[in-house]
Amino acid sequence: MPGRPDDGEFGALVAARTPALRRTAYLMCGDWHQAEDLVQVAFIKLHASWGRIRRREDLDAYLRRTLLRTCIDEKRHARWRREFPASDGLPDPAESRAERAGRGAEPDPAEALTTRDALVAALRALPPGQRATLVLRFWEDHSVEETARLLGCTTGTVKSQTARGLTALRAVLASPAHAARPDRYTRTERKA
Secondary structure, eight states, rough: OOOOOOOHHHHHHHHHHHHHHHHHHHHHHHHHHHHHHHHHHHHHHHHHHHGGGTTTHHHHHHHHHHHHHHHHHHHHHHHHHHOEEEEEEOHHHHHHHHHHHHHOOOOHHHHHHHHHHHHHHHTTTSSSHHHHHHIIISSSOOHHHHHHHHHHHHHHHHHHHHHHHHHHHHHHHHOOHHOOGGGOOOOOHHHH
């Protein structure tokens, strides 16, 4: 691969990988606008590192790892510059319809949206490391070893983060505070 990517090839890569990366980023941060920003940062870093990536197969792994690390870094520094939007946007309806068409029959859309919103709110209540592990293991369907490689940690860390994350997720979803007001649920309410 040359030091700089071909514009057409890079544009095709961006178009092909953006939807999946945006969904992963949204699950990590819970905000569609921030998810867009994280995906853009991942592609900027890929463009800058293009000459150092040896194999074409490494592009997806590099993008996912960069996205996850950028999101975790963003969460670490969020208390200094966090903006709170009036509301989270909803996913692109055209994408959702296309995905639903491929799966066939689907449960009631209102019920599915409520369940998804509750799950995303519960994921936001988790620490970034646990959230990253759960998203990679269960949303992206990666093995323990692949998740460890993407996060740059040991398989033992992935297993413990997964166990802790699932326990915390179950507690968040079962809590009366979350059931009564899932849109207002925060970490501090969980400790109370």
